[in-house]
Amino acid sequence: MYEDLLGYLLGALEPDEMQRVSQWLKDNPEGQRQLEVLRKQLEPLDEGFEAVEPPPPDLLDRTLDALPSGAPPDPELNDLSGNPLDALDPILETQSGSVTPASRMADAVASRGNDFRQKRWNLYDCVVGLVSVAVLLAVLLALLLPAIAAGRFEARRMQCADQLRELGSALTLFASSDPKSQFPAVADSGPEAFAGVYRLRLEDRGLIPADLSVYCPSTDSSQQFASYPKSSLPSSHGAVGAESVPAVPADLTAADLSVPFDTFDLPTVDQLRSLTVDQLKWVQRVSGGDFAYSLGVMNSSGYSAPKFEGRQHFAILADAPLTSTLPANGSAHLLLPHGDRGINVLYEDGRVEFVLHALLGTMDDHPFLNHEGRHEAGVTVDDASLSRSPRAPFVDAVQR
Incomplete structure (x- = not known):
């Protein structure tokens, strides 16, 4: 029942579960006491939380201005007339000098990313990705299942106890x-x-x-x-x-x-x-x-x-x-x-x-x-x- 009380306190339960726990708390002084204990345990987290300041809006432009002109050669772009920056020529020609540093960077990264995916994403990468996802799911299940089982056990035990009362x-x-x-x-x-x-x-x-x-x-x-x-x-x-x-x-x-x-x-x-x-x-x-x-x-x-x-x-x-x-x-x-x-x-x-x-x-x-x-x-x-x-x-x- 501790998991249900914590979810109720944080507002993380489904509406029907929130209603069930709320109804259970009305007639259960022990549950109300446990809820108050959880609330006091969570208060230090709220008091010690410090908001993170967002980055300045001109951070990207200042970063691009600080970069040296040109870019290092990239083996992936060797087929573009020997100059890696030739990939950006269509962008510069169509917009005739009106391109901002941010848009140049975004278009270059997008072009290179598409080319990379076409050349490098193969069957091996698919298998590795699927295995990684499977391992992640297995770890999550191993962590969550005991807590879910304990919550179900406690809920059934409490229901029997309420019937006995x-x-x-x-x-x-x-x-x-x-x-x-x-x-x-x-x-x-x-x-x-x-x-x-x-x-x-x-x-x-x-x-x-x-x-x-x-x-x-x-x-x-x-x-x-x-x-x-x-x-x-x-x-x-x-x-x-x-x-x-x-x-x-x-x-x-x-x-x-x-x-x-x-x-x-x-x-x-x-x-x-x-x-x-x-x-x-x-x-x-x-x-x-x-x-x-x-x-x-x-x-x-x-x-x-x-x-x-x-x-x-x-x-x-x-x-x-x-x-x-x-x-x-x-x-x-x-x-x-x-x-x-x-x-x-x-x-x-x-x-x-x-x-x-x-x-x-x-x-x-x-x-x-x-x-x-x-x-x-x-x-x-x-x-x-x-x-x-x-x-x-x-x-x-x-x-x-």
Whole structure:
């Protein structure tokens, strides 16, 4: 995002990009702070800049007057009666003494340049020129591509972080209106026993904006579901509810699944029990999108949803891993979004932090494993354990 901010400050972006960055800055205090830092860093350049004085207008005439009369012999003009200056005779004859020194110089250079190009520009020069241009382009690409790639990575990461913040606000509103101040609950068994049910509960309360996506641009979600049984997928934009859902054509391919999955109408929580097994499995798989939600915690009275307490280091939502299962150590062979560099983690106090892959296994509270190293619900009230949408809070839970 630093490249976009610098371009915005210098006015070097396209109009649509300027508008996008301007809109992003309105709702992002951190971005405004970074823009102000860049502006202060550029101020010394403006203060230390000294304008270069233009050359005097009579510089060329004074230079020509100072040159000795005549010109040294030129091998290229030996075929002009032995005198190199004979090339200027037509100019002097047609203008009869009215030629200025500047025009004599310009015409002589133009005549000699044309003759030079006719005699010297050959295939070898063309090849050398093309190779030089190719090398220059390669150098420019080598310098620009890393910066462009870094800018794209940062833009996608920030978009995912913004989506997490919006979902975090919806989760906080849900907990604030709950009698027990709890986040959306994941059932310990049955059709509601999957992490992605949080989205259905938020939508039942009308807390998710219509334009909010639960799919991160760093993840190709269509490829994740391409291998899912086609007979269980609803048709595009078809409602998944108590009524039967039209069957998907048998020749459906992965390319047909490129429609964003958040454009499908999902059922309400009460309608989950009316779905067929295949429909239920599909809803459980796609409801949570690309984000991992809390599987719940164990307290003195048993299993329940986490209680909202504004804790700084209790993860409630994060970018989900791209792998369906997690290793026991929680970091080795774990494939993450954003080029496998790390994940955005939303904490209970509303803070979003980008955790690098290398640091994931060193965290006191691993976001995807409970304190016993299992990919299940937290074993204490302060044990955050997140998972992708289809995961149940316990390995042996029945989800139908």
